[in-house]
Amino acid sequence: MVxxxxxxxxxxxxxxxxxxxxxxxxxxxxxxxxxxxxxxRYFGGFGNLYNAEAIKMNPNIAxxxxxxxxxxxxxxxxxxxIKETYAELSVLHSEKLHVDPDNxxxxxxxxxxxxxxxxxxxxxxxxxxxxxxxxxVVVSALGKQYQ
Amino acid sequence: xxxxxxxxxxxxxxGLSPKGGDIPQVLMDVYKPTAAASSxxxxxxxxxxxxNKDTVRAFWAKLSPKAxxxxxDALCRMLVVYPQTKTYFxxxxxxxxxxxxxxxxxxxxxxxxxxxxxxIDNLTDGLDQLSQxxxxxxxxxxxxxxxxxxxLMVVMANQFPKDFSPEVHVAxxxxxxxxxxxxxxxxx
Numbered sequence: 001m002v003x004x005x006x007x008x009x010x011x012x013x014x015x016x017x018x019x020x021x022x023x024x025x026x027x028x029x030x031x032x033x034x035x036x037x038x039x040x041r042y043f044g045g046f047g048n049l050y051n052a053e054a055i056k057m058n059p060n061i062a063x064x065x066x067x068x069x070x071x072x073x074x075x076x077x078x079x080x081x082i083k084e085t086y087a088e089l090s091v092l093h094s095e096k097l098h099v100d101p102d103n104x105x106x107x108x109x110x111x112x113x114x115x116x117x118x119x120x121x122x123x124x125x126x127x128x129x130x131x132x133x134x135x136x137v138v139v140s141a142l143g144k145q146y147q
Numbered sequence: 148x149x150x151x152x153x154x155x156x157x158x159x160x161x162g163l164s165p166k167g168g169d170i171p172q173v174l175m176d177v178y179k180p181t182a183a184a185s186s187x188x189x190x191x192x193x194x195x196x197x198x199n200k201d202t203v204r205a206f207w208a209k210l211s212p213k214a215x216x217x218x219x220d221a222l223c224r225m226l227v228v229y230p231q232t233k234t235y236f237x238x239x240x241x242x243x244x245x246x247x248x249x250x251x252x253x254x255x256x257x258x259x260x261x262x263x264x265x266x267i268d269n270l271t272d273g274l275d276q277l278s279q280x281x282x283x284x285x286x287x288x289x290x291x292x293x294x295x296x297x298x299l300m301v302v303m304a305n306q307f308p309k310d311f312s313p314e315v316h317v318a319x320x321x322x323x324x325x326x327x328x329x330x331x332x333x334x335x
Contacts, residue, residue: 030313031313031316034313034314034316034317035313035316035317035320052313052314056313109297112297112301113300113301113304113311113316114304116301116302116304116305117304117305117308117311118308119305120305120308123301123305125223125224125227125228125244126227128224128227128228128301129227129228132228
């Protein structure tokens with residue numbers, strides 16, 4: 001089980017309570033598909049992904065980005081039990097979606113950069129460290145059920 | 148791949164089975180990729196396109212006035228977020244954010260990357276000496292280049308949120324990966 005200090009819990013709670021899911025979720029998935037184009041392989045049915053402009057304007061991608069971001073709410077509400085909390089989603093990503101777990105790290109790096117752009121001076125090194133730790137735990141949990 | 152789809156479509160139209168065994172040999176011979184064609188390197192495969200280079204140069208020009216600050220911030224974040232990287236700086240008295248060694252070294256690193264931008268057309272040759280330094284003297288595990296690159300881009304996004312668009316991001320990510328590759332050249 002991962003240990004969280006009071007300060008870390010407070011940083012995460014604060015970050016998510018001020019989070020604009022619609023904006024950040026859309027931007028994160030969009031950016032991921034542009035910066036790491038091979039991730040587009042999972043979005044064949046989502047419409048026009050022909051170039052960066054098309055991806056940025058694609059409403060299906062934007063909506064899905066928001067959905068993914070809300071997926072982090074589970075970890076937020078169960079910080080002492082993240083591994084078990086994501087067992088079901090891990091099976092889904094492995095058995096049904098067939099997502100290479102390396103992609104979780106790519107998306108989490110992009111999400112960090114989108115948050116960095118959004119928070120400005122509030123995105124201190126400590127906040128970055130805590131956020132990246134949080135994402136790393138989620139990423140690990142999502143990869144746990146792969147076999 | 149698309150060539151085979153074309154053949155299959157043609158065969159559907161002609162009422163023939165799309166299975167490979169039924170395709171006339173003459174068509175197979177014409178459309179079989181030759182050894183030469185399949186080994187020809189694609190010019191844009193993971194290397195910097197002209198557009199990538201222009202994007203990197205333009206963004207670098209924008210951030211130049213704050214280069215030293217950016218380097219210091221990136222280095223500081225790396226030391227805080229990835230504590231294992233502190234092992235390379237055990238000779239510093241003070242590793243805390245804003246400390247003199249961190250500020251100075253951040254600036255040194257950015258000078259190196261600025262140099263790489265100038266040599267963007269031939270990073271392997273251009274960074275030869277820096278590669279030797281990293282390989283034989285510093286012996287930094289090359290995995291850490293990726294870590295520092297990530298932190299450089301976090302700072303770029305943080306300080307230039309409007310300019311660090313997805314297009315700039317992908318160009319910078321590719322560029323920094325190629326810098327890392329050039330720095331690793333002499334390792335073994």
